[in-house]
Amino acid sequence: MELGMVGLGKMGANMAERLAQGGHKVTGFDPSADARKAVAAKGVAGADSLDALVKALPAPRVLWLMVPAGKITDDTVNALLPLLSKGDTVIDGGNSNYKDTMRRAALYAEHGLGYVDSGTSGGIWGLKEGYSMMVGGDAKTVEALRPIFATLAPGPDQGWGRVGPVGSGHFTKMVHNGIEYGLMQAYAEGFSILGHKQEFGLDLHQIGEIWRYGSVVRSWLLDLTTDALGKNPTMDGIAPYVVDSGEGRWTVSEAIDLDVPAPIITASLIERLRSRDTESFTDKLLSAMRNEFGGHAIKSEPK
Amino acid sequence: MELGMVGLGKMGANMAERLAQGGHKVTGFDPSADARKAVAAKGVAGADSLDALVKALPAPRVLWLMVPAGKITDDTVNALLPLLSKGDTVIDGGNSNYKDTMRRAALYAEHGLGYVDSGTSGGIWGLKEGYSMMVGGDAKTVEALRPIFATLAPGPDQGWGRVGPVGSGHFTKMVHNGIEYGLMQAYAEGFSILGHKQEFGLDLHQIGEIWRYGSVVRSWLLDLTTDALGKNPTMDGIAPYVVDSGEGRWTVSEAIDLDVPAPIITASLIERLRSRDTESFTDKLLSAMRNEFGGHAIKSEPK
Amino acid sequence: MELGMVGLGKMGANMAERLAQGGHKVTGFDPSADARKAVAAKGVAGADSLDALVKALPAPRVLWLMVPAGKITDDTVNALLPLLSKGDTVIDGGNSNYKDTMRRAALYAEHGLGYVDSGTSGGIWGLKEGYSMMVGGDAKTVEALRPIFATLAPGPDQGWGRVGPVGSGHFTKMVHNGIEYGLMQAYAEGFSILGHKQEFGLDLHQIGEIWRYGSVVRSWLLDLTTDALGKNPTMDGIAPYVVDSGEGRWTVSEAIDLDVPAPIITASLIERLRSRDTESFTDKLLSAMRNEFGGHAIKSEPK
């Protein structure tokens, strides 16, 4: 098929490359000339504006958005709107909030334009191993895009599927990421406990390797974790600072809205907030309270 | 009554003073001459050894232990054993683990000695306001000690009681402290949220004052918290470092042994551990994992 | 002062009564004639429509809303808008979301109308003991309402205050309720642990009574909890089903938005969701997973 890729960052560039390798004709747009140049070497044609990109594609057009969620996605969706023609389809492959996706799809539908959401997992490994894609959208529209998903996925019928109406793809990806937070935290806590048992002098990398084969906790995340432990067993030089990029927050919010208790996913998010709250007012006040009722010494802040 | 106070630290000295004020004849022992001197001014006689203390008391003797839990309590209990006579009673007013208390009481019972545990709450305010005491022990033995408890408590029949057999006093105090962890954490989190809402410019001390009258969350801990916020609204100079002294751990362990889910008390303990884990291996590994699968940047440790 | 009370439910009726007792001239509106009749006996005049209520009040009018948060508050606020005149003020004393309050206040400001939020705590006890009120709004507008707050509060200058601009009162009350969830949960878990230690045969009501005097955990909530334990020590006939009314959810959401870790308040909310999730899909799936990997028996649902 022929397809326009909007956004040639880490993810977009890899996806464009995988599509080109799979025989699709891909034209990519990114405001950065360097980004366009980088994919040119991988067989992806470049367009230096959204307008040029749209013009370069045959109708009905297919555009894949791989841009940051939020304002930039809104800006892009709005900028594309007047450029597109009835029957064209936009796929949002980023990590948009599913409610935003539903709003944007409704707007596009008013103009006879297709809008599909693909929750996309796989990170930087997707280029080689294929992406897992949870797709939301009108069944017919998604079916027409099958060749694209079949190429991006690990196998033509593996690792992707239409899960429901538009929005449901991003919803499913959001929950996927919530689970991911929980899995990561479980491994990290476990290895931390092992590492603190100094009397046993455990080799965390070795233990990760053992678990990779035959154990109940074997997983792709364990493979990567073991790899990280092999490179840097003491996590030397790495700050205890964990970023979160939104999907965890949305999952927690959604769970509460649905009255579903999700203590582990929620706590995993809170731990990330905690990792960045190095001057915790909560803890300072707790220390002050102990002093108030029990006369317990307060530890002073180092100057 | 006449009573020996073993341990004249912050708590023991105050209790000896309150008992002396209440008309009891109190002799105190502490290895520190300064500590003995300090209570002498409050009408508490001094003994410079356990032996001297025991000799100074009329039979049947009553001794109140106010020493740190664990090894020091064991050492004291063992040292007293050969010095005491049938019918004497020892009251452990400290924060001993209830299982240790049951073990010590069994040993004392073999020698015809009484052993009573008093879980004691009230902190440095107890001198003025009276102590809350949860007492465990043989009903007759406890009844004989009524004048002591009646003086130490806020009122003769208020704030103290025999809750069950020996060990049950310390058990109840242990759970009391578990609850205390949860209450403290709830207030501290709440004030932290208020303080972070910068657009409202809230005055935390004022809000504490408002809540002290008529609100559902009014409490003695809130009084103290408000006081602390008045003195130091920004918690300036206080390290976010919260000590725990054992009872919280035991409560968590006991809850699990009893199959009682206690998520809040447990999380409150974990938060204290967290406050001291400033170089969290867990968080470092999480950051490394994000880098492995998504190529996300790792924040470096400052040198 | 003269004031109109909109909503004569449990809270509104009590507040109207306390105001009337305090010498204010109160006219109340409620769609239920019974509710109007009930307050008539307490010296509160009745109006059978919002229109009649507004007409009964001298300009500049003061109206206190005590109606359920959400749609009903919106409906009331919108219905009042055309009835009011420049300089009139509406106080929302209910548990509105502070963002809704800010939106409504902006609308009222466009029409030259005052809008004040009073986060109100005290429950059914407020009639007798006074209400704790966290007030948000324009300083001058709030000052003009001082006689009303002074009467409703436990004391003229106690238990109430202007905490910041409009919205900040409901924000503060929201966090207050988040704290309340945590406090309640801490007590409930503690008493549950005590009750499960069957070998000690503890009397939970007695222990509550002991703690009420001199202990670190003494509080108004403990007073009430002890009272409840006195009436029904085994909680016989009470379903393990805990309602939440919104503020807890908002507090959790706000904490996450502000990047403040609030594990205890959050877990307390989740426990309430959990109490109502008696057919937990999560737990069923966990049981199925154990069967999958370990062949462990699955407990069947009773028919």
Place this chain on the structure above:
Amino acid sequence: MELGMVGLGKMGANMAERLAQGGHKVTGFDPSADARKAVAAKGVAGADSLDALVKALPAPRVLWLMVPAGKITDDTVNALLPLLSKGDTVIDGGNSNYKDTMRRAALYAEHGLGYVDSGTSGGIWGLKEGYSMMVGGDAKTVEALRPIFATLAPGPDQGWGRVGPVGSGHFTKMVHNGIEYGLMQAYAEGFSILGHKQEFGLDLHQIGEIWRYGSVVRSWLLDLTTDALGKNPTMDGIAPYVVDSGEGRWTVSEAIDLDVPAPIITASLIERLRSRDTESFTDKLLSAMRNEFGGHAIKSEPK
């Protein structure tokens, strides 16, 4: 090699079979004649007593214990002690607490007997796929057992290793299971959220299948979970009741002892307790408290 298998339950029988398939000469003991008969068909000789088993093995003997942790392991270890001779080695392949293992190993060492712990993961799938084994013990003793581990593991040098001194194998397996609790809970919560989003009508089995290929959350546990969702998408007939078998409790206890915050693993354990606490006293008391302060209705227990 030649080896005696003590315990021919689900795990022991499978391990004996895998060893026999691998060319080892295995004699098995189990008090149940049926269990002995079942393995006979798989090439495993039977012994009808521990004494007969020991006599059937050539010195230096190697015995693998696959019996329930706790009392039965203690009984077996004690019963074997007088039957064994210097140089013999016992491997405990069960889920013993590592502290028990260290105690037993010390006892065996006094008699010149080897004692090795193998934390064994793989469940009922180990027969086919091999077991993951974390081995603790004296390096030379473990090395001598290499042929056994090489056969039981997924590959001769894969999925097993000596991680440290005796006890460290069971310690590592304990933490492994703690992680397992967290992973399971994360998946279960995520699928529960998906299932509650009724408007999207999501097919949980399909989503599991999608995630199995290319996604960040792919794992062996996800394979099994997806399988379970395929067989019974609504978890029909399964009680929301989750058993825990000890290692989770020990992990939580160990984390606290080591001052390592492990909120997720801990919460996962608590959720299992919660699943079985259907008559939660905590929740009943919370409901009673709400009634006390707010007059909120209490939901009654169905008769």
